[in-house]
Amino acid sequence: MSRPIQKDWIHEPNQVSTVYRQGVDDFIDLAKEKYEGFTTCPCPCTTCRNRKRLVFDEVRRHIVQNSFDLTYTVWSLYGEKRSKYPVVDIVGDENIKDRGLRLGNLVDASYGIHEGGKGDVHGGDGGQISDFERLFIPKLDLGKKYVEYKLKDEEKLYLSC
Incomplete structure (x- = not known):
């Protein structure tokens, strides 16, 4: 052409x-x-x-x-011909470490860990969390949830049924 x-x-x-x-x-x-x-x-x-x-x-x-x-x-x-050299869009790679840090800060803020200051790794009391300490993660009481769901299961959706 x-x-x-x-x-x-x-x-x-x-x-x-x-x-x-x-x-x-x-x-x-x-x-x-x-x-x-x-x-x-x-x-x-x-x-x-x-x-x-x-x-x-x-x-x-x-x-x-x-x-x-x-x-x-x-x-x-x-009339258009295929190119000998395919056009490939260049996709910019995002730095995964940076993305991970942002998510870490979100999790830290959600659970109240690292409340010392902006981007600090220190807690509010000045102590430092080591890599070997386990973070406190609240556990759900699955027994209560099971009982709640079981009761809801037995309820009738419609009174006429």
């Missing part, structure tokens, strides 16, 4: 915006160029998904009403 294919418009949330409408017009021009001499082309809307051939104006209407199929990324039916 002589010109690059612009596809940003298919992600436009407003299908009546000028950006989306201009993208649809450009797409129809591309389709007419590719299918010169024909009156129909495959319809890439979310309903047809290139399985139906429609006249160009009908394709335009379908794309505006049903939106463009976002899974159709390489427009091979319209």
Whole structure:
């Protein structure tokens, strides 16, 4: 193809915006160029998904009403070639240690551990928790919970039943 294919418009949330409408017009021009001499082309809307051939104006209407199929990324039916080199999005890795520290501070604040100050590892009394000490974690009384659930199970949901 002589010109690059612009596809940003298919992600436009407003299908009546000028950006989306201009993208649809450009797409129809591309389709007419590719299918010169024909009156129909495959319809890439979310309903047809290139399985139906429609006249160009009908394709335009379908794309505006049903939106463009976002899974159709390489427009091979319209002359676009697959790249030799696949485009890979670079995903920024988050530093897991930092994320862990933030969660640790949340847990510490929830259980009242390390109340000494901002980011301190010291407790409010000035003592330090060693790596070998166990943290206090309150245990649920499962016996009481079982009895509560058993009583709720025996209750009738509807009086007429």
